[in-house]
Amino acid sequence: MIVLKAPQDKVLAVLQSVAGIVERRHTLPILANVLIRKTGSLLQLTTSDLEIQIRKSAELEGDIGNFTTTVGARKLIDILRSMPSDQTVTLESAQNKLILKGGKSRFTLQTMPAEDFPLVQEAASFGPVFSVPQKTLKELLNQVSFAMAVHDIRYYLNGILFVAEGKQLSLVATDGHRLAYSSAILDVEVPKQEVILPRKTVLEMQRLLSDKEGAIEMQFAGNQAKFSFDGMEFVTKLVEGKFPDYNRVIPKNHKNIITLGRVPLLASLQRTAILTSEKFKGVRLNIDPGTLRVASNNAEQEEAIDELDIDYGGDSIEIGFNVTYLIDALSNMNQDMVKIELSDSNSSALLTIPDNSTFKYVVMPMRI
Numbered sequence: 001m002i003v004l005k006a007p008q009d010k011v012l013a014v015l016q017s018v019a020g021i022v023e024r025r026h027t028l029p030i031l032a033n034v035l036i037r038k039t040g041s042l043l044q045l046t047t048s049d050l051e052i053q054i055r056k057s058a059e060l061e062g063d064i065g066n067f068t069t070t071v072g073a074r075k076l077i078d079i080l081r082s083m084p085s086d087q088t089v090t091l092e093s094a095q096n097k098l099i100l101k102g103g104k105s106r107f108t109l110q111t112m113p114a115e116d117f118p119l120v121q122e123a124a125s126f127g128p129v130f131s132v133p134q135k136t137l138k139e140l141l142n143q144v145s146f147a148m149a150v151h152d153i154r155y156y157l158n159g160i161l162f163v164a165e166g167k168q169l170s171l172v173a174t175d176g177h178r179l180a181y182s183s184a185i186l187d188v189e190v191p192k193q194e195v196i197l198p199r200k201t202v203l204e205m206q207r208l209l210s211d212k213e214g215a216i217e218m219q220f221a222g223n224q225a226k227f228s229f230d231g232m233e234f235v236t237k238l239v240e241g242k243f244p245d246y247n248r249v250i251p252k253n254h255k256n257i258i259t260l261g262r263v264p265l266l267a268s269l270q271r272t273a274i275l276t277s278e279k280f281k282g283v284r285l286n287i288d289p290g291t292l293r294v295a296s297n298n299a300e301q302e303e304a305i306d307e308l309d310i311d312y313g314g315d316s317i318e319i320g321f322n323v324t325y326l327i328d329a330l331s332n333m334n335q336d337m338v339k340i341e342l343s344d345s346n347s348s349a350l351l352t353i354p355d356n357s358t359f360k361y362v363v364m365p366m367r368i
Contacts, residue, residue, distance in 0.1 A: 001067055001093045003038055004060040008102060009085040011060065012077065017232060018047045018054045019073045020204050028118065033070035035117045040064055046119070047073060051237045052201055053120035058231060062090070068114040071098050079107050120235050123221035130190045131215040132169060134229055138209040140171045143182040143359055145202050146328040149175035156241030158199045164220070165192040172246045178325045179249050181360040193220045196239035201225075208232070250360055251350045254341035256314035258287065259354055262338040265292075266330040268306040272296040273323045275304040282368040283323040287342070288316045296323070319345045320368035326351075329361040 004011065018034060026032055026049075035046040041064050046055045079100060083089065089102040100107040141160070149157035152175065161172040167190075170183040197205075205227070209216065216229040220238075227234040272283050277298040286293040292310045297303040319342065329351055330338065341350040351361040 001038075001065060002062040003036060003067060003091045003093055003098070004043055004062045005088065005090045006060040007085070008080055008083045008087045008089050011089055011091075012080045012085075014045060014056055014058045014060070015073065015077055015080065017208060017230075018045050018056050019077055020207055021049045021052050021054060021200070022047050022073045023049060024074060030070060030112050030116050030118070032072055032074065033112055033117065034073040034076070035070050035114055035119075036068065037114070038062070038065065038067040040066070046117070048118060048120055049200075050118060050120070051198070052204065053235045054204075055233045056231060067093060069093065069098065069111045070114055070117050071109050071111050075109065076100070120237075122226070122235060123224040126219035126221045126224070126226060127193055128188075128190055129217050129219050130164060130169075130186050130188050131217045132184055132186060133213045134209045134216045135211050135213055136184050137216055138206065138211065140169070140182045140184055141202060141206050141209070142332055144171045144173040144180035145206065146332055147173040147175060147178050147180035147361075148199055148202065150199070152176070154241075156196055156239055156243055159196045159239045160202050161194065161196050161243045161246070162220070162225075163192075163194050164190045164218075166190070172243070174244060174246070174249070177322070177364050178329075179246060179360075179362040180329065181246060181250065181362075183358045194243070195220045195225055196241065196243055197225060197236065198239050201236040205234070208234070249348075249362055251341065251343065251348050251362065254343045254347075254350060256287070256312075256317060256342045258292065258310055258312045258314075258340045258342075259337055260292070260308065260310050260340075262330055262333060262336060264308055265338065266327065268294050268308055269323055269327050269330070272304040272306050273327065275302045276323055280366070280368075281322050281324050282320050282366055283326075284318060284320050284368050286316075286318050287312065287314075289313050315344075317342055317345055319349070320366045321349070321363060322366055325363045329363070333359070 037044045083102045087102045092099045098109045163170040167186045172181050219226045272294045276296045284295045292308045294306045335353045339352045339354045
């Protein structure tokens with residue numbers, strides 16, 4: 001049976017969309033495979049790592065009929081990548097093997113039975129479906145994902161908090177030293193739901209979401225989330241645990257406010273970061289009426305000083321930060337101006353976008 005017949009670039013795109021979660025080494029060998037299911041003319045490709053499952057439906061030519069098997073995902077992708085993009089490729093089944101043909105090339109691949117493939121057990125009941133444009137969700141994820149913890153013992157920090165309430169979707173990430181918050185308006189009212197998406201899920205979603213206006217549908221259950229977009233169904237386990245109360249962390253009523261160009265500030269921080277010590281990455285900000293001075297030094301007694309003219313008439317403040325935390329936030333914003341709110345040298349700073357309450361970034365000071 002000819003399972004599929006299509007140009008190389010089309011087959012590769014479908015395969016790559018599901019293969020991001022496939023680990024090269026796995027305790028269960030079959031999890032290195034992609035489940036291929038043909039029903040009539042519709043082809044479904046499914047991958048899983050037992051926590052996340054991605055299924056993509058595609059119309060790729062071939063014989064009409066029912067067929068199912070599993071084959072090594074990475075191997076198939078590597079072979080397809082080695083072929084010209086405009087070449088028509090066919091995948092045929094023959095005696096527990098799959099034969100991939102393209103031009104004068106022919107590859108015979110070993111398969112494993114489809115019934116051995118461990119599908120993720122979907123939750124019995126999900127909450128109401130709601131949707132946002134893919135572009136919107138991608139922007140929200142980009143604005144907060146850099147603040148997620150990595151391998152933190154507080155496992156609930158290794159991901160992003162999704163809060164859907166009323167007509168608002170808010171995303172929050174924190175690693176205990178900084179916190180990023182971003183929100184968007186939904187097209188429907190939804191009851192309050194809070195879930196924590198794992199780090200791997202977040203990174204995979206960022207890879208798969210496009211900048212199109214097309215909608216992504218979301219549903220949450222007690223221990224699962226489901227996303228549907230572009231002929232794809234993405235089911236993931238959730239992180240169990242209590243996320244910190246982010247509203248208490250976001251400072252209110254700081255009296256010293258500086259509004260300045262995001263790009264000049266980012267450039268200044270990147271320059272001074274060159275002479276920070278590898279371990280601490282600390283920079284000093286001296287804020288005085290009219291002037292912001294950024295300074296760093298290191299164990300070799302080297303020093304960098306950079307000055308920016310600012311429109312500011314508040315208190316004189318000297319405060320230290322991990323420069324990476326500031327650079328991360330500014331790099332993931334695309335607005336021209338940034339607003340920095342400060343109280344004193346020992347309190348968290350709040351970075352926002354002027355006249356825009358959808359993004360907030362809190363960073364703790366460090367002693368320098």
